[in-house]
Amino acid sequence: TLIPGLVAAQDFPNGPIEVINNSKPGGGSDIFLRFATERAADILGTEFIHISKTGGVSTNTLKYVAGKPRDGHTLVIVNAGTALTMMRGTVDLTKEDIVPLVRGTIDPEFVVVKAGRFGDAADFIDFARNNPIKQAGTKVGGNPHVSALIFRNAVGMKDQVYVPFEKSGEIVINVINGNVDVALLNYDEFEAQAGAGEVEALAILTPERSSNSPDSPTGHEAGIPVDISVVRGIGVMSGTPEAVIEKLEAALLESMNSQGYLDYLAGSGQTAASIAGREEFGAQFEAMYEGYQAVAADLLK
Template identity: 25%
Template sequence: MQTFPLTRRAALACMAASAFVLAPPGAAAQFAASDKPVRMVVPLAPGSTVDAVARALGPGLGRALGRPMVVENVAGAGGIPGTGQVVKAPKDGSVLGMVSSNHVINPGIYKSIPYDSLKDITPIAVLATVPLVLVVHPSVPVKTVGELLAYARARPGTLNLGSAGNGSTLHLAGELLVSETGIDIRHVPYRGTGPLVTDLMGGQVQMGFVSVSQVAAQVKAGTLRALAVSTRQRSASLPDVPTMAEAGVPNYGFDAWIALIGPAGMPRPVVDGYAAAVRSAMASPEAHAAIVGQGLSVLDIGPDAAPAFFQSELHKHQKLVKQSGATLD
C-alpha cells in the first residue's frame, strides 16, 4: 500500500464518505439505524501492537461508519476474557474485536476456553502482519543463519532461545525453526517481550525472534545482530536483512498477524459494510503512517477469504504448539 501525498487527501475524504456505496445497500441502512458508539474490544493491554492498530484505525472507521468507535482494553489470559466478550455480544455489529495470532494459538495451550475460535466468530478483515526478526547477541560468533545452524549443531543443547512466554508467537517462531532445521536449542520463556529484549541485549539469552519494530533500533546500533526476518518478504524497516528462506531455510515462513472480528452470525450486509469501512480507513495517510510506523506490513484480506485464512492459521499453529509441548493451565 502506498502513502498518498497531501494533494490527494480530498479524494480520500470522498472515499471515506462514500464507503457504503461500495457495500450492499442494506449495510448503510443497518448502520444508519443507530448513532450509538461501536465498542472495539482489544483483548490485550494498552500499548501493545494490537492496541496501537486499533487506535490508529478507529477514527477512520468512525468517519466511514458515521458512528464513533470506542476502543476498550480487556487484557489477561492470552486474550481469552476479551474475546469471550466479543463472541457473546449482539450480532448487530455494535461490538467488535481486534485480535492477534494468539486467537488461534490459545486452543492448543489452554486446556479449555469458553468459545470455539472458528465457529463462534465472524472474521471481517485481516489487517496486517507483524514481521519478526531472528536476532543474536553479538557475543555469538555468527553473522548468517547458516553459520548459526552450524554453530548450534556443533554445540547441541547449549544455545538459549528466548521468547515472550510459552506458546507465544515468538516461541512458535522458534519452534518452526527447530522443526525445519533439526537444531537442538533450549527455550527460555519470559514474561513479555520487554524482559526478553533486555536479556538479549545483556547476553543472558543468546537468540530470539522479536517483532521488527521492537528491536530495529538495537539492530541498527549494533547491540543486537539480525540474521533473518520470519516473513516471506523482507521488512521495509530492515531492508538489508534477508528472509529466512533467502538465508537457507526454504520452507520457513512465519507471520504474526492482526485481524478484526465480530460474533458469529453477523448479517452479511453488516459484515460487508465494515469491510468497506476498513478499506477506507486503511487508505487514510494517518492510519497508514501509524501502522507502517509500527513496523507492520499491511494486508487486505476481506470477509470472503478471512475464514479460510483463520482455519489455515489454526491448523499451522496447533501443529507447532503440539510440537513445543507448551501449556498454560
C-alpha cells in the first residue's frame, strides 16, 4: 500500500502550476520566474501560468497564495519583499508558512558614487560618519529602503536621508549630477556610466570580489561589514506533501541548471553559484528575515 504523500507525488502535477510574483509583468521578478520555470514545464509535463499580484510590497501576492490549496500547484516568489511583508504583519502568514524551495539569483549590490567624489571607500565612510548623507533608492518602505538602512548601520552614518526615485536610471543620473551622495546598485544598472567614467563603485557588498569589477573591494575589505544582494527564489506553502515538495525542488533545480537559465544569469554577471536548493536557501531566507527585523523600528516610523 502506498502512503498518501507518495500517491500525491505520483499524481502530481494534475493541472497547471500557478507562479505568483509581486512585480509587474516584465519586472525583474517576473523575468526571473519565467526563465527559472522554462524547462520545468517539460520536466513535469505541465503548464506554468505566471500571475502578477502587485501592491503592498508582497501583501497581495501572499494573500492570494494563502487562499490556494497546499498541493504544490501554486508557487510564489520568495525575496526580500516576502520577508518584509511578513515582518510587517500585513498578512496572516509568517515565515513558517513558506517553504523556500530554490534560490535562483544573488545579484550583488555595489556602493556607487560620482566618479572622483571620494578617494576610496574609507574616504566615503569618514565623510558619512561626519556629515548627512543623501542615499538614493526606489520605493519608500520597499526592499531597497531596507537595504539602505542596513547599509547605514554598517557604515555608521551620522544621518541618512533616503531619496526615492522611480527607476534605477534616474538614480544614476542623480548620482552623476551630485543631487545624491550614494546609491546601492546592481552591476548592470550602472555598468555603462562606469565605463564612461561618470560613476564608480567603491565596494561590492558580498564576501568575494566580482569578476565584473575585480578592482572593487568587498565591503568587508573596505570596512563595511555587510552583505547585501538582490536575492530571488521560489517557494511553496507549508503543508504541501513532502514528496511533492521534493519533486518540485528537483524539477526547478534541473530547469535552472539548463543553458538558457545560465545564460540569463550571465547577463547580470552571475554564475551557477547563484542556484541553491531548499536547505541553503531556507537558511538564507531565515537570515534575511532576521536582518530586516534589526531595522524594523526605523522602517515602520
